[in-house]
Amino acid sequence: MKDVRTPFKVALVYPSTYQASITNLFTHIAYYYLNSYDEFLVDRFTLDNPVFSCIHSLNLKRFDIALFSLSYEFDYMNAVKIVIQNKLKAFNGEGPITIAGGPAVTSNPLPVSKFFDAVVIGEGENALKTLINYITLLPSKKKFLESLPSKGFYIPKLHDGDVISKTYVSDLNNSFYPIYQIQSTLESPVFGKGYIMEVSRGCPYLCSFCMESIVTYPYRVRSYDKVIDIISRGLDSNKLDRVIFYSLSFFSHPSADKLLETLLDSGVRFSIPSLRADTLNEYRLSLISRGGQKTLTLAPETHSHKLKCLIRKSVDEDLIIKLIIDGLKLGMEIKLYYLLGIPYETVDDVREIANFLKNLSQSISNYDLKKKIRVTVNPLIPKANTPMQFFGLISRGNYLRFLKALRSEIRKKHFALEALSYNIAYVQSVLSLGGPELSDVLMRYVGDGLSLSEFRGLLPNFNIDPSYVLKHKDVNEGMPWDFINLGLDLRQIYRSMLSCLS
Numbered sequence: 001m002k003d004v005r006t007p008f009k010v011a012l013v014y015p016s017t018y019q020a021s022i023t024n025l026f027t028h029i030a031y032y033y034l035n036s037y038d039e040f041l042v043d044r045f046t047l048d049n050p051v052f053s054c055i056h057s058l059n060l061k062r063f064d065i066a067l068f069s070l071s072y073e074f075d076y077m078n079a080v081k082i083v084i085q086n087k088l089k090a091f092n093g094e095g096p097i098t099i100a101g102g103p104a105v106t107s108n109p110l111p112v113s114k115f116f117d118a119v120v121i122g123e124g125e126n127a128l129k130t131l132i133n134y135i136t137l138l139p140s141k142k143k144f145l146e147s148l149p150s151k152g153f154y155i156p157k158l159h160d161g162d163v164i165s166k167t168y169v170s171d172l173n174n175s176f177y178p179i180y181q182i183q184s185t186l187e188s189p190v191f192g193k194g195y196i197m198e199v200s201r202g203c204p205y206l207c208s209f210c211m212e213s214i215v216t217y218p219y220r221v222r223s224y225d226k227v228i229d230i231i232s233r234g235l236d237s238n239k240l241d242r243v244i245f246y247s248l249s250f251f252s253h254p255s256a257d258k259l260l261e262t263l264l265d266s267g268v269r270f271s272i273p274s275l276r277a278d279t280l281n282e283y284r285l286s287l288i289s290r291g292g293q294k295t296l297t298l299a300p301e302t303h304s305h306k307l308k309c310l311i312r313k314s315v316d317e318d319l320i321i322k323l324i325i326d327g328l329k330l331g332m333e334i335k336l337y338y339l340l341g342i343p344y345e346t347v348d349d350v351r352e353i354a355n356f357l358k359n360l361s362q363s364i365s366n367y368d369l370k371k372k373i374r375v376t377v378n379p380l381i382p383k384a385n386t387p388m389q390f391f392g393l394i395s396r397g398n399y400l401r402f403l404k405a406l407r408s409e410i411r412k413k414h415f416a417l418e419a420l421s422y423n424i425a426y427v428q429s430v431l432s433l434g435g436p437e438l439s440d441v442l443m444r445y446v447g448d449g450l451s452l453s454e455f456r457g458l459l460p461n462f463n464i465d466p467s468y469v470l471k472h473k474d475v476n477e478g479m480p481w482d483f484i485n486l487g488l489d490l491r492q493i494y495r496s497m498l499s500c501l502s
């Protein structure tokens with residue numbers, strides 16, 4: 001354990017549960033990378049311990065830097081809660097300098113711009129190196145912030161409108177990887193106990209609604225040798241016998257099969273939470289099953305030809321049915337994910353989902369389902385800095401109408417249908433597509449301890465007309481977050497999507 005007199009102290013703040021924090025790869029990277037420097041002490045804070053750190057029980061105010069990880073929009077509320085509990089003020093002399101990062105704020109940092117001194121635009125590894133180089137400029141926050149490079153850092157108080165390009169790891173193979181990972185004896189991570197292995201970053205498919213793939217563009221891989229070396233040292237050092245693969249589309253890796261075969265030969269179990277259907281086949285499913293995975297999760301999103309083209313994700317129905325049958329033969333539980341509210345969707349498009357499920361029902365009628373197939377329906381949330389930002393969120397009326405159409409045609413014998421509440425999707429869309437004025441809303445929302453159903457009612461008090469989330473925008477219209485450059489021409493992609501309609 002490091003001495004609390006270590007010169008520089010960095011707080012890693014994960015504004016969710018402890019369990020969620022140890023499921024996050026960046027927490028492990030930042031913790032072990034910064035702690036590898038003698039002059040740095042790193043400790044962690046979560047919603048479960050928002051004021052005093054996990055290991056050293058140090059007050060957050062005693063740290064030089066507080067790094068907040070914001071993976072998705074609902075983390076904003078929890079982050080603000082921690083900011084309030086610790087009385088942190090951006091650009092204020094007291095307390096740590098506060099820096100936020102993560103996929104949601106990379107695509108649009110504006111809604112949280114009043115809470116943090118800086119926001120990392122892009123991936124954390126380069127940002128950590130920068131912090132190490134500039135930390136000696138503290139305690140002068142002004143000097144520190146003025147010295148940060150414009151690439152990869154948004155500093156709300158100093159930003160003059162210039163374009164900020166994201167920072168990313170160009171050589172993933174040789175970037176730092178945490179051999180040791182935080183292990184808890186009390187809590188299991190969300191995907192169970194196991195060594196987290198990231199074989200690739202980004203996703204070659206770039207579906208038009210997928211913020212994560214755009215934030216992590218371009219697609220990069222770690223070599224087979226590197227992955228095997230990391231896994232063998234990681235399992236040994238952490239005394240584990242299971243690997244959890246973190247990659248957006250695992251089987252896009254050129255050595256994916258060989259990796260799994262090697263692990264199976266060594267008696268190592270594994271699971272792959274994220275799979276793309278058209279990268280799968282019977283053999284790969286058998287590998288996954290032999291690795292100990294019990295659930296096959298597929299996300300066809302839609303079965304309408306037009307909509308598949310619009311979301312740039314087109315998987316053949318026969319293949320999905322075959323994979324499900326193969327999965328059932330292997331004793332796997334099946335989960336399917338769909339989107340409602342893809343632009344230009346009609347009830348007929350929704351019926352295509354119902355028709356597919358009817359066909360599936362017939363195809364699996366001879367199989368003994370241990371559990372019903374879980375079908376989850378989510379409204380498509382148009383995220384900032386994706387081509388979907390130009391389209392609006394589906395209206396509540398249409399969402400309920402589409403859901404009703406789907407529910408009425410689904411056979412309850414084989415399927416259990418779950419749908420995300422419209423209200424959650426609405427608030428998430430407001431936060432994703434919002435501007436700096438949302439910081440005041442978040443402050444009031446958290447300060448007054450309001451519930452999600454009260455969020456929308458707050459907006460008029462701040463002169464915000466939330467109808468913008470429902471509107472189809474003019475592609476030539478500027479977006480408030482246009483100064484963030486994630487490396488893709490979104491307007492060009494949007495125009496190509498429109499050709500799906502002809």
Ligand code: SF4
Binds near residue numbers: 204205213248313
């Ligand atoms: S395949 Fe999955 S991870 Fe990749 S871009 Fe599409 S939705 Fe995102």
